[in-house]
Amino acid sequence: MSFPKAKTPERLYNEVESYDLIITPDGPLASALNRQLDQPHLGPFAIPPRRLAAGRREKSEDRLAFLDIIEHDDISWKQIAYAIGNILQCWEHQGSHNAILEYDAYVDDATERAVKRIADIDTASMELTIGNIDPNQDVVIVGFDMLTQLERSFLPDEYDTVDLFTDDPFELPEFRILDSTTAIVDAVINSVSVKNAENVAIVLDQNSEYSPLVESALEAAGIPFFGGPGFSDLAEHRAFLQLLRTAFRGTETLIEEIRPLLATLNIDLDIAHEEKRLYQTEAPELVWLTDFCRKAETYTFGEALTAFKKRANCELETFRDELDTLSIANEPVTEHGVDQLSFYLQSYEVPVNRENEGVLLADAKSAAFVGRDVVFFLGLDEDWTHSPPRRPWVDQQAQYTRNIQGFQLLLQSGSKQHYLVQNSTGGSPVTPCLYFEELLEQEYDRFSDLPSTTHSQRSDLETPTAFEKTSASVSTESVETISQSSLSTYVNSPRDYYFSRLVESPDKDYFTEGNLFHDFAEFYVNHPEFVDSTVIEETVEFMLEEARPLMRSVDEETRRTEYRIGLKTIIFHLGANPPTDDSFLTPSTGRGTNIIADYFDRTVDSPVTERRFDAEDLGINGVIDLVQSRIQLTDFKSGSKKSARDVVKHSSVDDPTDEPNFQALLYLTYWRSKFPDERLKFTFFHFLETVDDAIVGEVDIEDTLTTVTYYPTSPEEYVNREEFFEYLLEDGANKCQKILSKIDYEAYDDLFEVEKPPKTTDSNELIESAFGQQMIDQLEDIIGEYKYVTTGSKQAMREMTRVWERNYFESDLDAFETFIQDRLTELDRRLAGDERFPVEGLAGEPNYRYVDNRDLLLEGER
Template structure:
């Protein structure tokens, strides 16, 4: 099978020009034929069955039926809507409103009530049922695309008429598919061609529920290009804002400011993004007074009062919206959750008609249109969302429905003189599935658009208006010279998330605010250990509650108070036992922004706390929470504890971790430059780790600590030292102690002379290496071929690998410095625009738990056919 060639509109007109009446399946085709009339014509010429029968513009009869049924019956709104949809659909397919009652599953009291109500309404279905084309003897009637008419529409046809096929015997050669990298690039390509001057000559066909719809509408708005067929009644910003205003009155005290941000923006209220995660009624901002006051009064107001309040505040008049609410009988209803749900259900279910200016680019829905009368037509997407889903109802002939949809698709593809098919081949690394109708129309097999005759385009640039041509641009950027551990973590996980993190501000988070307060307190304690007692801790808890109140519900404050108190007491306990020592080598710092220094009016200038560093030579920067001693750094953590092996695994370079965290490695790398040739320690102090145990009277400080060690010696030199050999004899498991106690250090060293131990943290890998085999052979030769010797050597390999699971050696930090250099060079290459920041990080697909700008990163989440059908928007 191949694509049947659709007759050009001019040829189709020539075939029907001499007929008195031409019945067509859709309004755009009728309009196109009527525009080509060359002589006066009495009465309608080309017209759809519904328009002919009703003698007026087609209306959404499901909406009108719904308004009538809810006013005449006691059915719930959802009950009525469901039954109305079934009745009208069955009527369309079977030609009678009572036909649905012949199906036992649908012969219900609710359906009977709806049938009785609808039968008396002046709907187009009612008119079609009663109408018959009254053909005079000399009148001639032509029907174009008869197979695309429904049974109800065919019922008006006279006994004699001429059927005109929309298609020729020839086949249509599909033009090349144009493949782009993203929906944004596709929209850019359209904008390269469309101007206000040629807008009336262009149509854009797309799936109305897809991401292309808001993108193209926003692009046209931004470039002042007129268009129609786009936003619906519910897309109006004021209409959506009214619903959000109503929702805010019943959302409760836990409402977050971000949930009403569109409403605030529409009302001209500018609230800093820092507050987005905070509770609406706890944000102290004059801009919010009007909304808070309205919500306080809402219990005594009606929907009409809310609408008036919004109109006064927004300085607008919403007459059509008010009329719709009045039709529903909700204008005088109180503002309650049930009332708001009913209003929202109606607006989401039915299309309210709006007046449109039919000028500019025509936006056509791929599932509603079968013909577009414009010289140039762009088709966006053409993916599986274009495929219709036949209603799963017993009155539907699925084969007939499929053929009708297939003909509609074939005809639509050929609209216009010039057709441009703009698609994506992949989305988020996954192939995009073309519309399933292609499988029946094309003789070759395909799985993705690149299997078609296609042309691939890079990103387009609209500076020249050169259509699909691309133009390189040069951008001068300041290179990054250092990386912090947080930037490196984000970049390693998802470069594009790192990029967006530099472009946009993110709101304050409760755990960030709490963490900063705990850090400020720890710094304060180091500076004033004698001042901090139980009374001060209670004051600090009060301060923390006030600082974080906007994030937490009132019911949660008692729990937060306990958490804060335990965390503060644990910090004090740790610092009493581990006060900074020998810090004379450090220079004093200023801590003027410390919350508790300001609150208690005491300075925090200890040289041991909050040490900022920027090492241009090593291309790193950061802030050390506490220099506990010349060789020990401490970082305060409010999160859950990680073991040393987990810390080192997450900082692994090869293989990379899917949860990258380079903090300990980066800080030790910097501190090595300050204290060369010294053994260093980096300790994570998880001061909330023992929260549950402390509440029950248990828990120790040791349970809060994770320490990673740096030894200023290569790994292979360290493990062949006398000290390590003595540990194998005394501190390792039994078989290892027993084995190595029966041999000499010289015999142990001999294995290292023969082979270098591998840099691995895997004991099995070490055991299978040449070094592992050499050590085992020497132990068997020296001690004997016993099972405990073999087991003891395996325990020794685990012991040796354990050093690398708990700390770093010279070569690890050297490798990390080279890694930083490579990452910074790569990052600056992306910043220069030589290629896009990729989504995938070093470990492949990003770990989205650690992505901050998730909503800005496109993925492969795609609606199923059923979902797409349910959310279809007719244009």
């Protein structure tokens, strides 16, 4: 695939060396031509129009104009910045500084005042407007189409032009597709050294994630570079601004929101604090920060900078100079002042003095030519496409021509080009820069639709094996048992499970609150006589104190009500349904701690609460909240209630869902190993389910309970039993009760003699099966061919499927035991590195609502 080839600096020089003056569209191309000179030249040879007009390097005109105007006029900073931007842009496209006044919709008092002030400021634009190139010089323009209207107004009446491109094709090198941003950065860093840094350029979107990663990697490797972070990008400058913002953000500021500031202040907090509120987090490391924020308005900007400089142990003289430039160093710190400072730093690039040595970092949207031998292009995605200014004074076609020619020239910079890209990120395809569509005349959605090769590892730039795959060492630690939560995570997304083993997670409000409720329930079971209304209120306040760092202040009263009702609901249920027997249990260590018991200086040693199990023979582990009786386990839940049907559905191993939850099935499997022939029950107690009901009226405790039963038999045998016949006779639907009242159990049992019912949760499938038709026929023979007999038979069969889909049977637990062993074998194989942990789970694409490490999941099997 190809497009017109750009002329090399050597070829361009050969075409223009006889001229007195060469005008180029940008500085790097001019520098490349100047390096070709083999003899002294009087005055400039190759030079961009602005530099020639100003007689110096170009300065940021928008910032100069802004500083001049705010010094002389009392006017809104945002308003004047908007006006200056329009004036300079219109000037560039129309050739006159007051051309903006012809567009009434963009003219206001600020614009008129800015036009007058700009006319008196020494800028390159004004020199271009009032000056001209010496007509006696022999002038040639390289890349005339890339010059703006203002630059063209500076040209003499007569000049020659030289095209930037030839009729020869430039064969586009293949895109090198890597797994991730970090893989791309590694590929570059592994190919660059101190020795070859002067020959290397890296082109990237300076607003992308590549920019900070590349800069950090080069710094860590000790490789010099320039053209990278600007004034506002320096870590200390950003941290100081974040410090000022934090002072006015209020009490809801989270630790995770100010991590860069904490790093600059050398404050290292455990990740568990990530989602806690700053002012509610008790940590000695935060004292200086919270004290500063509380009294920020007593400082001037200069004093605040001094305090920060001392605490962070950094040099900030350039920032102090900028405060002086803005005339706010001695102004008191206010929220409005911080907003203005933030706006200024976001809007204008403050000059930074630095050595131009080492690797050149070039912005994809600013550069049109890079004068280095080896050039890495990172990303090349749709963010490389310029957003054309939507203003009436802009010639859209001319602007597009400048942009696409600049892109075309940029792609061919250097004698070696390396295009390093991603094919997808965050589960979505990466769209290549839109200019490729016109240059290549081919439709595409992602880079793999274009000539490309896929790589997973990197080596040295100069070797042909630079992008060959290599194997990474993986821990071979075996997993003996798995918990219900880990199993659910693994089934949803094995890769998310893998990262959950490597990455710590922050404390969550619902985890903290859930643990507090669990501890109270255990405490109450151990000391029911101790808990009275005073203890309840004291517990509520203690829970608020513990959870306060994780909640918004506006939610505190709501949480207080929820806590009180939740505690009372726990007391009501456990008081009415205490554990009935513990003689069959051995002592248990439980979870080890109980913060509620510690608060009241009591112990919890009942064998029926928080009972830990680790069954290596089954491959499972867990903690039982409450052993209600020999045949019933109870689990306390602070979340929303699920029906028994949903519990069974989402624990299916034959047809996994995208909301896997194996708790009831796993715990019953363990309990069956202790009591294999017992009918067992598992109850979810959703103690917050009736909070709304408790506020407005009476509570039915049954609304908080979801129970599933394990029957130590087959589903088909169970519905054949006399007890199920009696259940249908008493609690079945009307027509079902009517037909069964006309027969006895022996006649009911005869319905199962010839055909056996298929185990299904689809009632229509059961009704249409051979058993279903046989049941209807036999009942009609006994009772008569009445419509209610058919209806009643169907009602009975629907009740059968309801029982099957709401409970577990022997085959379900047997299948689950096999399922566990299969998953553990598979897990060991993946941990050993024999195969990768896929993103997709057993139900296909993971349900991202239940994924904990979303940002770490890379799509596909690369």
